Amino acid sequence: MTDTPTKDPTSTTKEPGTGRSKKRRTSAEDKELLSEIMMSLGIGEQGTPVPQETPNRKIEELVAGLPALSPRDMNEKLQQLGYRGQERARRAVTLMAYRHVSRLRWLFLDKRNENEIGGKQNLLLLGPTGSGKTFLIESLFGSILKLPTVIVDVTPFSETGYVGQDPNNILTRLYHVADRDPELTQVGIIALDEFDKLASNQNNAVFAGAGTTKDITGMGVQRELLKMLEAADVTAPVEMTHSSYVETVTINTRNIAFIGIGAFSGFAGIVNRFRAGKVAGFFSSAAEKRRFDETAIAVDLDPEEVENVAYFQTYGFLPELIARFHRVVPFAPLDRPVLREILLDNFLKKAIAEFRLENIELVVPDEVVDHLVSAAVKRETGARGLNTFLFTFLEEQAYSWFGSGVEKTVELFMEGERIRSRAV
Numbered sequence: 001m002t003d004t005p006t007k008d009p010t011s012t013t014k015e016p017g018t019g020r021s022k023k024r025r026t027s028a029e030d031k032e033l034l035s036e037i038m039m040s041l042g043i044g045e046q047g048t049p050v051p052q053e054t055p056n057r058k059i060e061e062l063v064a065g066l067p068a069l070s071p072r073d074m075n076e077k078l079q080q081l082g083y084r085g086q087e088r089a090r091r092a093v094t095l096m097a098y099r100h101v102s103r104l105r106w107l108f109l110d111k112r113n114e115n116e117i118g119g120k121q122n123l124l125l126l127g128p129t130g131s132g133k134t135f136l137i138e139s140l141f142g143s144i145l146k147l148p149t150v151i152v153d154v155t156p157f158s159e160t161g162y163v164g165q166d167p168n169n170i171l172t173r174l175y176h177v178a179d180r181d182p183e184l185t186q187v188g189i190i191a192l193d194e195f196d197k198l199a200s201n202q203n204n205a206v207f208a209g210a211g212t213t214k215d216i217t218g219m220g221v222q223r224e225l226l227k228m229l230e231a232a233d234v235t236a237p238v239e240m241t242h243s244s245y246v247e248t249v250t251i252n253t254r255n256i257a258f259i260g261i262g263a264f265s266g267f268a269g270i271v272n273r274f275r276a277g278k279v280a281g282f283f284s285s286a287a288e289k290r291r292f293d294e295t296a297i298a299v300d301l302d303p304e305e306v307e308n309v310a311y312f313q314t315y316g317f318l319p320e321l322i323a324r325f326h327r328v329v330p331f332a333p334l335d336r337p338v339l340r341e342i343l344l345d346n347f348l349k350k351a352i353a354e355f356r357l358e359n360i361e362l363v364v365p366d367e368v369v370d371h372l373v374s375a376a377v378k379r380e381t382g383a384r385g386l387n388t389f390l391f392t393f394l395e396e397q398a399y400s401w402f403g404s405g406v407e408k409t410v411e412l413f414m415e416g417e418r419i420r421s422r423a424v
């Protein structure tokens with residue numbers, strides 16, 4: 001479902017030299033081993049106690065090197081990267097990012113005590129498909145801030161009988177992008193993409209009323225995440241493997257920010273049921289009677305509407321898991337003007353540049369742009385697929401002229417309700 005370039009560190013091959021050989025130790029190695037043991041017992045070379053905490057230069061370097069950007073600056077950078085619309089969500093996420101960076105500075109550079117400053121912030125992003133949830137996290141944390149960031153599709157974790165997808169592997173992935181440094185791993189960002197797929201009774205809840213059946217696997221994963229999201233020492237395998245005989249590394253998740261991301265389709269239906277008083281124990285106020293169009297995928301929810309943990313419980317989540325997200329950020333469906341901007345500023349611009357490299361001038365008139373935007377609105381897929389859709393109409397001409405060296409002008413035009421292309 002995701003077509004974003006998810007960083008997948010699992011594809012990295014095993015490092016050479018990680019397997020230990022069984023040859024006899026030399027006396028130098030013996031000495032080293034002995035001194036290691038003495039160090040671990042707190043006895044130094046001359047019998048002096050070894051300081052318990054050795055500062056990790058790498059982490060200080062990383063934190064010192066984080067760009068000093070205000071939330072507004074981050075917004076500006078996102079704009080430069082082609083991010084459009086979602087002002088409300090962007091404000092919430094850039095502010096969270098800013099606070100995350102400040103917190104890391106206080107902890108690792110100013111060496112302030114953890115109790116003096118607030119805890120980390122986890123976010124839950126919710127909104128229709130193709131509205132820029134994954135794209136925002138990837139751009140902000142991965143490209144702009146350059147913090148160790150992984151976007152993990154959690155879908156496999158919810159499937160019954162899927163061997164080896166231990167939720168702790170999520171940390172293994174972060175460990176890989178953090179240069180296999182346990183300390184650096186501990187300041188990373190973990191985006192749990194397709195988070196809504198972890199709902200234990202999603203189908204019941206969404207399509208048949210408040211759910212009663214529990215999918216054990218889904219709940220199991222949620223319980224595992226419960227510990228991870230707060231602060232826990234988690235033992236993760238250093239390699240993504242099915243074998244249980246594998247080296248492990250302990251990662252503390254106290255400073256890792258977790259971002260749950262999901263479309264939560266059917267969520268509006270739950271809100272409606274609560275409003276209509278169909279869910280026991282919930283008293284809806286008269287002001288909350290507005291109903292959503294449940295059949296539409298692209299539903300715009302207000303922030304107050306998504307803050308209610310009970311909605312998520314009905315959806316199939318442990319309330320205590322949802323409570324560990326400090327803020328729920330709703331993403332609105334992208335409207336026509338924003339889709340148009342994305343099409344013009346990102347996709348069309350790139351297509352024009354690519355055609356120019358082939359000596360071809362690409363002309364796409366306004367009425368064609370309008371038609372492409374209308375199609376995206378109709379499909380309710382947001383900006384997802386907009387690029388592919390555009391390219392389907394360019395494909396024929398691109399096939400004919402790319403690499404030919406012939407100078408051409410390729411033009412898209414409307415023929416009735418259809419988009420056509422011609423080369424002159």
Ligand SMILES: Nc1ncnc2c1ncn2[C@@H]1O[C@H](COP(=O)(O)OP(=O)(O)OP(=O)(O)O)[C@@H](O)[C@H]1O
Nearest residue numbers: 004082083084129130131132133134135263383384
């Ligand atoms: N607000 C936006 N600004 C610019 N481009 C966008 C925006 N939203 C989406 N896009 C484009 O659409 C693509 C898909 O968006 P993204 O992966 O962020 O969707 P999503 O909200 O995570 O949807 P899903 O719930 O289906 O995963 C992005 O790679 C990007 O090219």
Ligand SMILES: [Mg+2]
Nearest residue numbers: 002133134193
């Ligand atoms: Mg996504």
